[in-house]
Amino acid sequence: MVDINLSQPPFSLLDDKGRQRVRDGVDLAYFTESEIILDAGQRGECVFLIHKGEVAELDLNASEGDRRIGHYTAGDLFGAISILNGTSRYRFQAEQESLCYLLPRALFEDICQAYPAFDDYFRQHLAEKARYLLERRAEGGLSMARFMLARVSECMRDPLLVEARTTIAEAVTQLRDGHADSLLVGHAGRYGMVTKTDLLDALVQQGLPHSAEVGGIAHFTLVTVHADDYLFTALVSMTRHEVARVVVMEGDRPVGVVELTDVLGYFSSRAHAVSLQIEQAEDIEALTRASARLPQLIQTLMAQGVKLRFAMELLAALNGRIIHKAFRFLMPEERQSQSCLLVMGSEGRGEQILKTDQDNALILADGSDWPEIEASMQKLTETLGALGYPPCPGNIMVSNPQWVASESAWRGKIARWASSRDPDALMNLAIMLDAHAIAGNAGLLDGLREHLFARGSHDELLLSYFARGVLRYSTPLTLFGTLKRPEHGIDIKKGGIFPIVHGVRTLALERRIAPTSTFARLDALVDDGRLDRPFADDLGEAMALFSELRLRQQLESLETHDTSLEPNRVVVQRLSGFERDLLREALHTVKEFKQRLSQRFHLEY
Amino acid sequence: MIKALRRAGDRRRQSGGHHAWRFEPYAGSEVIALDCETTDLDPRQADLVAIAAVKVRDGRVLTSESLDLRLQRPDSLSSDSIRIHGLRGVDLLGGEALGDALNTLLDFIGNRPLVGWCIDYDVAVINRHLRPRTGFDLPNRTIDVCRLYARERRRAQPDVEPDLRFEAMSEALGVPVMGRHTALGDAVTTALMYLRLCRGQAASA
Numbered sequence: 001m002v003d004i005n006l007s008q009p010p011f012s013l014l015d016d017k018g019r020q021r022v023r024d025g026v027d028l029a030y031f032t033e034s035e036i037i038l039d040a041g042q043r044g045e046c047v048f049l050i051h052k053g054e055v056a057e058l059d060l061n062a063s064e065g066d067r068r069i070g071h072y073t074a075g076d077l078f079g080a081i082s083i084l085n086g087t088s089r090y091r092f093q094a095e096q097e098s099l100c101y102l103l104p105r106a107l108f109e110d111i112c113q114a115y116p117a118f119d120d121y122f123r124q125h126l127a128e129k130a131r132y133l134l135e136r137r138a139e140g141g142l143s144m145a146r147f148m149l150a151r152v153s154e155c156m157r158d159p160l161l162v163e164a165r166t167t168i169a170e171a172v173t174q175l176r177d178g179h180a181d182s183l184l185v186g187h188a189g190r191y192g193m194v195t196k197t198d199l200l201d202a203l204v205q206q207g208l209p210h211s212a213e214v215g216g217i218a219h220f221t222l223v224t225v226h227a228d229d230y231l232f233t234a235l236v237s238m239t240r241h242e243v244a245r246v247v248v249m250e251g252d253r254p255v256g257v258v259e260l261t262d263v264l265g266y267f268s269s270r271a272h273a274v275s276l277q278i279e280q281a282e283d284i285e286a287l288t289r290a291s292a293r294l295p296q297l298i299q300t301l302m303a304q305g306v307k308l309r310f311a312m313e314l315l316a317a318l319n320g321r322i323i324h325k326a327f328r329f330l331m332p333e334e335r336q337s338q339s340c341l342l343v344m345g346s347e348g349r350g351e352q353i354l355k356t357d358q359d360n361a362l363i364l365a366d367g368s369d370w371p372e373i374e375a376s377m378q379k380l381t382e383t384l385g386a387l388g389y390p391p392c393p394g395n396i397m398v399s400n401p402q403w404v405a406s407e408s409a410w411r412g413k414i415a416r417w418a419s420s421r422d423p424d425a426l427m428n429l430a431i432m433l434d435a436h437a438i439a440g441n442a443g444l445l446d447g448l449r450e451h452l453f454a455r456g457s458h459d460e461l462l463l464s465y466f467a468r469g470v471l472r473y474s475t476p477l478t479l480f481g482t483l484k485r486p487e488h489g490i491d492i493k494k495g496g497i498f499p500i501v502h503g504v505r506t507l508a509l510e511r512r513i514a515p516t517s518t519f520a521r522l523d524a525l526v527d528d529g530r531l532d533r534p535f536a537d538d539l540g541e542a543m544a545l546f547s548e549l550r551l552r553q554q555l556e557s558l559e560t561h562d563t564s565l566e567p568n569r570v571v572v573q574r575l576s577g578f579e580r581d582l583l584r585e586a587l588h589t590v591k592e593f594k595q596r597l598s599q600r601f602h603l604e605y
Numbered sequence: 606m607i608k609a610l611r612r613a614g615d616r617r618r619q620s621g622g623h624h625a626w627r628f629e630p631y632a633g634s635e636v637i638a639l640d641c642e643t644t645d646l647d648p649r650q651a652d653l654v655a656i657a658a659v660k661v662r663d664g665r666v667l668t669s670e671s672l673d674l675r676l677q678r679p680d681s682l683s684s685d686s687i688r689i690h691g692l693r694g695v696d697l698l699g700g701e702a703l704g705d706a707l708n709t710l711l712d713f714i715g716n717r718p719l720v721g722w723c724i725d726y727d728v729a730v731i732n733r734h735l736r737p738r739t740g741f742d743l744p745n746r747t748i749d750v751c752r753l754y755a756r757e758r759r760r761a762q763p764d765v766e767p768d769l770r771f772e773a774m775s776e777a778l779g780v781p782v783m784g785r786h787t788a789l790g791d792a793v794t795t796a797l798m799y800l801r802l803c804r805g806q807a808a809s810a
Contacts (some may be wrong), residue, residue: 028666028793030780052781097779099797102665492613 004049004101005075010121015387018115025107031094038092041453044082046102050074053098058091067393071095078351080122083108153227154232156248156256159184164192164215168199172215175199181246181261184254185218191254192218193247224249225258225507234258265574272450284329284383291322292386299555308520308544308551316350323360326383327439331376340437343395346550348434349501350517351547358384361403361435363410363444369543377404396431407444411451418455421465429456433505436516446514453512467506467601470499474589483584489569496546499590500539503597507531518543542586549583608742610618611678624711628701628744635662638796641727642690642788644681648729656693656706656731657788658713659796661720662805666796668741672713673789675700690786707735718746722771722791725749746781750774750795753802774798802806 004026006012006019014022015196027051037048040060050072057078069090072078078178082088086388112119154225157525160178162171164187173185181546185192194214202208202217213473223246223465225234238260248256274297277290294315301311321342327413345359362377364370381399386392398404405413414432417425432452437445456462473494475483484490504521507513513524522536549570572580598604639658642703643651659671678697687693701709710731721727724747732742751769754777758767768774771791775782780797784790 025669027668027670028797029664030666030797030804032804052779097801099781104669 001551002474004051007571010077010118011377013117013121014111015113017112018118021107021111022103026101026103029102031098031100033094033097035094036091036401037098037100038079038082038088039312040088040091041576042082042088043080043086046079046090046104047077047083048079048092048480049077049101051099051101054095055098055100056093056095059094060090060091060560068137072293080108083163084122086492110531119368123206129488137381151227152225152229152231152248152258153256156258158225158246160213161186161253161254161258163187164213164218166214167211168202168208168214168217169210172199181259182257183214184247184257185214187215187218187220191222191247192220193222193245194218195245214533222247226250226256232262233257235260235263237262275318275321278318278325281325284326284386287322287325287329288387292387294318295555298551302379308548309540312351312547313517316347316352319347319352320436322387322391322441323384326387327380330380330383331440334547335370335376336440338365338370339363339440340442342435342438342445343399344435344437345435348436348516351501358389359392359394359396360384361396362397362398362405363448364404364406365441365444366407368406369498373404374401407448410448414448414452418459418462421462426466426469430502430505432471433503433509434516442559449514453509456509457512463506463510464601464603466509466602467503467597470503470506470597470604472500475499475587475594477584477587477591481584481588483572483580485571485572489571491568492546492550492570493568496587496590500543500546503540503593506597506601535589535592538589541596542589545586547583549579611742612744615744619741624739624741627711627716629716631718631746633717634662636718637714637745638662638666638719638792638799639714639724639727640721640788640792641730641740642692642748642786643730644679644683644686648726648733650681651730651733652681653684653703653706653730653734654679654686654690654697654768656710656794658710658788659792660717661800663798664800666793666800667703668793669794672710673707673787674706676703677701677704690788702736703734707731707738707770711739714743714745716745717785718748719743720748720750720795722774722798726744735752748799750798750802754778754798757802778802 002024006022011019011022027046028051031053038044039056042365046243052074055072055076055078056068058067059069060067063241070078078092079088084118088374090331098396112122118427123509157180160174160180160183162174162183162185166174166183166185174183176194182193182195192215194217198217198219199214202212207215223237223241223243225246225248227248227250232265237246238244243261247254249256274290274293277293278287281287281290297318298311298315301314323341323343328336331339341588341592342348342363343359343362344361345357347359357383364373370376377398381391381397391397399592417429417432432448435445437450456466476490476495478484498528501518504518504525507525507530508521510514511525511530513528515521515522515524519540522531522540525531526533526536550568553570554566570583572583575583607710612628616625619625621799637658638661639656641653641657642655643653643687655676655692656674657672661669674690677700678694682694682697701750719728728743728747736742738774749809754774755769756765758765768777771794772785775794775798778798778801780794781802782790783797785794
């Protein structure tokens with residue numbers, strides 16, 4: 001009679017008779033809002049199946065923020081694990097008025113016994129849940145847990161197997177060809193290990209000839225692990241046996257080797273692994289795969305609490321390597337020395353966090369002849385698009401012939417921009433100032449930048465026009481110095497990031513400072529005496545805070561695939577009190593910086 | 606008043622018999638939600654088609670301990686009532702004899718209080734068939750969810766006449782209708798409404 005839907009797992013694992021038993025055996029219970037259904041430590045007396053309502057699972061030992069570990073709604077089942085464990089580890093609390101079916105303990109256990117598949121379902125669930133919770137709880141967040149839960153098979157490399165008769169000379173060749181540190185020696189069904197150190201010892205210490213057999217120097221007592229073991233176990237046994245590698249055995253056959261460096265690489269948020277993948281990429285496809293791992297890498301780094309500035313630097317370096325490689329794959333050798341590929345804008349400053357648009361340009365050495373250049377550049381733009389760098393909406397790309405020119409033509413352009421001082425020209429100058437050579441002959445850019453500094457750094461009129469951009473957007477602070485709180489959020493890019501970046505860029509032009517990253521420029525400006533150290537630090541911190549707030553929104557929209565989330569808009573009301581204070585302080589720093597620039601470049605009028 | 610007198614009379618008459626304990630006041634915490642399907646809406650003419658009862662204990666509806674009785678086809682079974690409860694003549698083949706069913710019911714409910722939606726009607730129909738056989742009416746205390754609900758609503762909104770229809774009540778109380786016009790379904794729904802009303806009072810108090 002009871003209106004209970006038993007067509008879902010785990011009940012679908014029962015036959016009609018079993019389902020009828022469930023139907024006959026269940027009771028109904030009604031819980032008011034915030035009523036505790038099953039408290040932590042309480043004996044599990046029944047399995048709850050929610051008919052209507054919502055139930056939260058709370059971990060009482062966790063801090064206030066992450067108490068809620070589970071959420072159940074209509075059709076979900078909870079309490080089974082409490083029965084299997086004896087007592088409930090967590091508190092189940094009704095979030096809304098809830099109506100639940102109760103399957104009594106005795107009946108549940110009977111059914112579990114009668115239907116092994118039903119039983120398995122819950123035991124499996126238990127294991128999965130434990131894994132999930134371990135991930136959540138592990139110190140250092142997600143990434144740490146991922147490492148802890150990684151299996152040996154995810155990190156092992158193929159073994160290099162040789163015969164015992166192989167000579168040392170051959171072994172060395174094999175090691176070099178395989179980029180490996182160790183060899184496995186098979187001899188009469190047993191396996192031994194020969195490492196580079198062993199070979200050195202044999203050659204230098206024992207004075208063996210190159211033609212000696214490796215069978216004589218191999219160690220036949222191996223430290224082994226299983227492919228399904230946790231990577232952590234491998235690390236532990238390495239530590240325990242004081243070795244740098246373990247052999248992965250399946251039965252009595254070696255299937256792989258785990259090197260200590262690999263484990264540590266895996267551990268260090270796999271930054272190393274990604275860069276290795278980029279370096280090893282032999283074609284565009286391999287590069288695309290490596291490039292696709294970058295967002296995840298950044299997420300991991302942020303979860304580990306790596307300072308944003310360093311994460312950005314790392315990412316800029318990796319992006320640089322990717323573009324560099326793409327350029328090398330596509331362009332013939334002789335063209336590479338004749339030209340210089342520039343990245344500009346935020347990428348040039350090394351400040352983009354997730355992948356940004358491709359802002360790039362090309363300088364050609366004077367006198368070089370490259371008739372098919374347009375087609376090549378078109379191809380480069382398309383390839384970068386495939387690598388995950390969307391085209392620039394302002395069309396500042398090498399596929400646009402305006403941004404491909406010879407050295408002397410570039411000089412002419414810069415001179416024209418500097419004298420005309422109209423908004424477009426000023427923007428182009430700003431873009432050019434942030435340019436960073438990424439592939440080809442970097443000397444071409446250095447020459448051009450020298451020219452730019454020579455033209456611009458003493459031109460007070462140009463500097464004043466240039467600096468005026470800082471005042472374009474108002475700082476989102478009220479008259480009384482508190483944060484403005486519009487409902488749609490404040491624009492952190494216009495109100496915070498842009499004034500700092502542009503102001504620092506202006507000062508860099510004035511003081512002829514070559515580095516392009518805002519942080520590096522700030523350091524250089526302090527050394528130059530243009531800014532005092534505390535204020536430069538404040539600006540740097542403010543910049544980092546803005547970027548971090550922005551990154552967080554970007555990651556969020558990446559995770560939820562919610563494109564409606566405007567990454568530059570920070571809704572003040574959603575920040576914690578502490579973050580709000582930080583943001584307010586940072587915006588005050590921006591305001592002060594604007595005032596200093598106004599005085600220096602006479603922007604008041 | 607008449608009911609009370611009648612009950613006192615019943616009690617005196619039964620004082621020596623094996624039904625005497627039914628007249629003792631109930632001391633436990635269980636109640637029985639009861640619902641009948643009948644052939645007519647007039648208790649003076651209605652015959653029983655199905656009776657269902659379900660225990661409620663400690664805030665739980667014990668559907669595993671429920672009673673669902675189908676009776677033999679009464680003569681008055683008409684197409685009008687079949688349209689409502691969906692029990693056709695053939696569905697009642699193999700149903701229980703009325704006397705046996707009433708005995709089972711009596712044993713099931715004991716002296717526990719009875720809860721129902723317009724419980725007076727169900728009790729009246731049962732009594733009409735019970736009295737000739739055993740010589741007494743159901744002595745159990747009755748709780749009408751309709752009245753509980755009306756009282757609560759009037760307290761909350763004195764100006765609005767509460768809607769006491771079964772579906773309207775269950776919707777207002779946020780209780781799912783389990784299987785309308787099946788005796789056990791209505792009994793379970795009633796039991797849920799009762800729990801909801803009890804909890805509501807506890808929460809607002």
